[in-house]
Amino acid sequence: MTSADLHTMTGAYALHALDEDERREFEGHLVECPACAREVREFRATSARLAVAVAESPGPELKRRVMDEIATVRQLPPELPDRHSPTPVEPRRTRRVVVLVLAACLAAIGALGGVAIDRYRDARDAERAVAEQRARGAAIEAVITAPDAVGGSAPASGGGTVRVIASPALDRAVVLTSGLPTLPDARVYQGWYSDNGRMRSIGLIRPGTALLASGLDRASGVGVTVEPAGGSARPSGAPIVLIDLPAGRS
Amino acid sequence: MRTVVHLAAPGEHAPTLEDRLARVAQGDQEAFSFVYDAVIGAVLGVARRVVRDPAQSEEVAQEVLLDVWRGAARFRPDRGSAMTWILTMAHRRAVDRVRSAQAATDREHRTAVREHTPExxxxxxxxxxxxxxxxxxxxxxxxxxxxxxxxxxxxxxxxxxxxxxxxxxxxxxxxxxxxxxxxxxxxxxxxxxx
The missing domain is CATH 1.10.10.10 (Winged helix-like DNA-binding domain superfamily/Winged helix DNA-binding domain)
Structure with missing residues (x-):
C-alpha cells in the first residue's frame, strides 16, 4: 500500500474501524508520519465530542461499584514496560485484544472462546463477576415481569423442556431448560433466535441455568440445537426444540 | 461561531481534568471521584450507543473507569486532552465488546456466538x-x-x-x-x- 493510501486511513483508524492487518500496517506508518499522528489526535478529539453529545446519566450504584473496586486495584507505573502487560493506552494494545477486534461484527467465530477466557483471566474480574451475576439476576427478573412479556414452552425431542420468555420492549429473552439430557463432553446446547427460519445465535445454554439474551429484535421464535463444543456459527443440525413467539409484535 | 464547549467545565481556579488525573496517578481516590463525575456521562453514552444492552454498557463503563484508575500515570498530555484519552478508551472498549461476541455469556458458557447486524x-x-x-x-x-x-x-x-x-x-x-x-x-x- 502506498503512503498516500495509508494516509487516508486516519479516519477509519481513529474510529477503531480498521481490520487487524490494516491497523498494524497503519500503526507502522503512523510512527513515521507526524502529519498522520496529528490528524489521528484531532479525529480522536472530534469523536470524543460525538460521545459527549450522547452522554447519559448513570445510576448511583455504578459509582459505588467503581469506587469500591478501585480501592482494591493496583495502579500501573508510568512507563510502558512490556507489550504484553494489559494497558489501556492506545495504540499499543495486546495481541489478545487485536484478535478480538479481528473477530469483528461480521461474526467471525472459531477461536473466540479461548480468547475470551484469556482476556477475562484478570483477578479483578472475579469480583466483577459477582456484581454481574447480581445484575443478570435483576435483568432476568425484568424480562419475566415485563408487562409485554410473551413466551411459550415445548418438549425437546431428546427429553426435557425448554421455556422462553421474551420482552420486545426490553429487546431481550430468557431461555430456561429443565430435564435436558446430559451431553457427551464434546457437545453443547446452543440457543438461537429464529427470524422466520434464519437462525441467529444467542449463546450456549448450560442446562439448569437461565440464558439471558439481548437483541430480540423481531425474532419469530427461539430454538435450541446440539453443537460441537464451543458452539457453531450456524446450526449444524435440526433443532431439538423450536418455540414460536406470538406474532403481531411491533 | 459559538465557542467550543468546555468538556471539563473549568470553574474559577478549579483544577482541570488533567490536573485531577495527575492526582489520580498518585493514588488519590478523591481526585478520581471528580474525574468519574466529569466523564461518566459521556463514557456511558458511547457505551450505550455501541453496545446497546444497558447492563453490558454499564460493565463497559466500569471497565473504562478502572482503566482510568489503573492507567492514569500513562496518560500523555502531549497527545491530547484527558477527556479525549478517556473517551477513546471508552469507544475502544465498547467496540471490543460488540466484536468479541457476548462477553458476559462467554464467561459463563465458555463461548458464545452472536451476530451483530447494524441497521x-x-x-x-x-x-x-x-x-x-x-x-x-x-x-x-x-x-x-x-x-x-x-x-x-x-x-x-x-x-x-x-x-x-x-x-x-x-x-x-x-x-x-x-x-x-x-x-x-x-x-x-x-x-x-x-
Missing part, C-alpha cells in the same frame, strides 16, 4: 433524534449523507469500515476517504484542535 437507518435516526448537543448535530448536518452515515455507523455502532462499505453499498476505498473527509469536516465545524 443504519435506525442508527442515524436515533442518533439524530437524541443528540443532546446542538453543535454536534448541526455539524453532523454539514457532512454529506455518505460521510455522515459512515462516521455515525463506525462510531456509534462500532462497525468496521468494511461493514460500513457493505451497508452503504459503497466501495471500501471510498469509505476510507469518506470517513476521513467526514471527520475533517466535523473537526473543522466543531473547532477541534490537536
Amino acid at each position: 443504519y437507518d435506525e442508527v442515524v435516526e436515533e442518533v439524530e433524534a437524541r443528540l443532546e448537543r446542538e453543535q454536534v448535530r448541526r455539524c453532523l448536518r454539514t457532512l454529506t449523507e455518505v460521510q455522515r452515515r459512515s462516521v455515525t455507523l463506525a462510531y456509534y455502532r462500532g462497525c468496521t469500515h468494511r461493514e460500513v462499505a457493505g451497508l452503504l453499498d459503497v466501495p471500501l476505498g471510498t469509505i476510507k476517504t469518506r470517513l476521513r473527509d467526514g471527520l475533517i469536516r466535523l473537526r473543522d465545524c466543531l473547532g477541534v484542535g490537536a
Whole structure:
C-alpha cells in the first residue's frame, strides 16, 4: 500500500474501524508520519465530542461499584514496560485484544472462546463477576415481569423442556431448560433466535441455568440445537426444540 | 461561531481534568471521584450507543473507569486532552465488546456466538433524534449523507469500515476517504484542535 493510501486511513483508524492487518500496517506508518499522528489526535478529539453529545446519566450504584473496586486495584507505573502487560493506552494494545477486534461484527467465530477466557483471566474480574451475576439476576427478573412479556414452552425431542420468555420492549429473552439430557463432553446446547427460519445465535445454554439474551429484535421464535463444543456459527443440525413467539409484535 | 464547549467545565481556579488525573496517578481516590463525575456521562453514552444492552454498557463503563484508575500515570498530555484519552478508551472498549461476541455469556458458557447486524437507518435516526448537543448535530448536518452515515455507523455502532462499505453499498476505498473527509469536516465545524 502506498503512503498516500495509508494516509487516508486516519479516519477509519481513529474510529477503531480498521481490520487487524490494516491497523498494524497503519500503526507502522503512523510512527513515521507526524502529519498522520496529528490528524489521528484531532479525529480522536472530534469523536470524543460525538460521545459527549450522547452522554447519559448513570445510576448511583455504578459509582459505588467503581469506587469500591478501585480501592482494591493496583495502579500501573508510568512507563510502558512490556507489550504484553494489559494497558489501556492506545495504540499499543495486546495481541489478545487485536484478535478480538479481528473477530469483528461480521461474526467471525472459531477461536473466540479461548480468547475470551484469556482476556477475562484478570483477578479483578472475579469480583466483577459477582456484581454481574447480581445484575443478570435483576435483568432476568425484568424480562419475566415485563408487562409485554410473551413466551411459550415445548418438549425437546431428546427429553426435557425448554421455556422462553421474551420482552420486545426490553429487546431481550430468557431461555430456561429443565430435564435436558446430559451431553457427551464434546457437545453443547446452543440457543438461537429464529427470524422466520434464519437462525441467529444467542449463546450456549448450560442446562439448569437461565440464558439471558439481548437483541430480540423481531425474532419469530427461539430454538435450541446440539453443537460441537464451543458452539457453531450456524446450526449444524435440526433443532431439538423450536418455540414460536406470538406474532403481531411491533 | 459559538465557542467550543468546555468538556471539563473549568470553574474559577478549579483544577482541570488533567490536573485531577495527575492526582489520580498518585493514588488519590478523591481526585478520581471528580474525574468519574466529569466523564461518566459521556463514557456511558458511547457505551450505550455501541453496545446497546444497558447492563453490558454499564460493565463497559466500569471497565473504562478502572482503566482510568489503573492507567492514569500513562496518560500523555502531549497527545491530547484527558477527556479525549478517556473517551477513546471508552469507544475502544465498547467496540471490543460488540466484536468479541457476548462477553458476559462467554464467561459463563465458555463461548458464545452472536451476530451483530447494524441497521443504519435506525442508527442515524436515533442518533439524530437524541443528540443532546446542538453543535454536534448541526455539524453532523454539514457532512454529506455518505460521510455522515459512515462516521455515525463506525462510531456509534462500532462497525468496521468494511461493514460500513457493505451497508452503504459503497466501495471500501471510498469509505476510507469518506470517513476521513467526514471527520475533517466535523473537526473543522466543531473547532477541534490537536
